[in-house]
Amino acid sequence: MNASPANATDSNVLDLIRPDLRGFGGYKSARTETLRGDVWLNANESAWSNPADAGALCQRYPEPQPMALRAALADLYGCAAEQLLIGRGSDEAIDLLVRALCVPGRDGVVISSPVFGMYAVSARLQDAPLIDVPLRDTERGFEPDPDALVAAALANRARLVFLCSPTNPTGRACTLEEIAGLAERLAGRALLVVDEAYVEFSDVPSATSLIARFPNLVVLRTLSKAHALAAARIGVAIAAKELIAVLRACQAPYPVPAPCAELALAGLAPVALAQTRERVAVVRRERARMRDALATLPGVRRVYPSQGNYLLVRFDDADRAFAALLSTGVVVRDQRAAPQLGDALRISIGSPEQNDRVLSALAVGEAAA
Template structure:
């Protein structure tokens, strides 16, 4: 065994996982091998739910591989990016020994998964610069080496900071930590950014993995469809650690419809709208006296710092607008994260905050 598979926990190498009734490739007309009901549920009008689903729906896997520019065997579908994060931590980190590195303020599931696995958490805070909240690459490499990190999570574009990480910096981390750690690039918001995907680095660096999701740009958050893209051997290991039937058939069907050519065309148009609204709202918010700073963003959200974040938060709530309070996060004591909505919804945000100005 060589390459990235050497990063897998010793006790999981060769682990076969659970062999479900759908694991074996069998053909037949009367299926009596999985203790399923012979009749559909009365509420199942499509009669599609009495059978267990494919563990990895092949048509969806192929469609997503085309979407993300990889081979199907390099892609594992899961229940959003959250499951992929959990699988990676469980498969690679020996409890109490192998560290997980992340860069706060950032998406909280990296730390949650590390804690559940009893993996030491290493935190290298983002640097607050004129360009925004950006990673300290040299510090990340040094902390990963010193803290025995097995996983390094880089969120690009960062949530909630909004900044993308240049691919040259991702490659720098992967090169420095080759043989020690897997560098996981979380690209949940990549559709809204200009930076190319880190999947373009996989052919040169087998210790890079990429997370993608249909929850954001593709508007399928409730379907819980995400994936991890990585070395095919590592993907096979992760599959053995995954639950037997992770993708419900209705969710798979919905995802396929949402990735049709017609649906993708509408999604691209909506992404263009979001990007335009992002700049409009950023400029308008930046002109409000109560706003200290609006961070540049490559995502579908803006991180906004207020002179009085509590008053702004409550004012928005009073008019029915719910935003994400970020004040408990490191470095963000004065910040709210505002997702880009429709132009009409964004106007509602601006009107509410403008009214706050006039009332002051």
């Protein structure tokens, strides 16, 4: 489908915000104002650092949106700094979007299961009706149904449509053409939120390049996966600057701890980024090797193609496979409670040595059956 930028930009994306939050300024913290001084007595902080805080990182409240980190992330993701909101992982961005756009009990959230569970959790906490348009299990893997997604969003007054790409746990990445087509058809009616937690491992480029054409498009990114900073909890939402300003007003005053910001900034230095790219290349090679090797094992029913750092695998006996792995100290994600995945496990791609342990444990477990 050829998307028309003119049609997509005619509507004001702020019309999708909850009416009671339009113009909401949020909390003005002691760090909100740009003030300069050398004796800080405006935030009731301690005059001394904690004895355990050798670098004096935690004595003062941090910048709400650390300027240096924001600039580094904007450079990494190819967007303007004012188009980017830093939060506590992608989870916070998901929660902020649901709270900012959905009137409780009225405005819906559309997902396509099986998928990352936090979309449904955030919807339930906001009392936003959850509309599930299941992925279709095809010969090519699990695929979304664009027509059904749009129809469900329009019929149920949805304000948010979540699209995970690459999809967790099934692994498929949506093309930019698919994303553009959905954004165009939802323009003025709903935000399309593309969760790209695993996009660094994908052949498909990021949808951030589409935001200028589609103001109802939001892209979520994270440093947790490819950048190996899961414990730092640094995630971002990238969108039109007007929407980012609304989300910031709904956010807690100091969402980014100073030690986490410093660690993330160091992790985005050129040397660190070069090593990250090397490790991503290893994961991609290992993903291909593991898919081929797993497919040859007795008891493996199907290995789905994946653009993420994981593989979804169906087993003749998933309980036995899970137990065989666990008995050797290998922990994988049990997906059997997820819709359509009653026989499936999700296996993250580890180091070559860790991946060999997976293959060995499954081979031994099947031989012992």
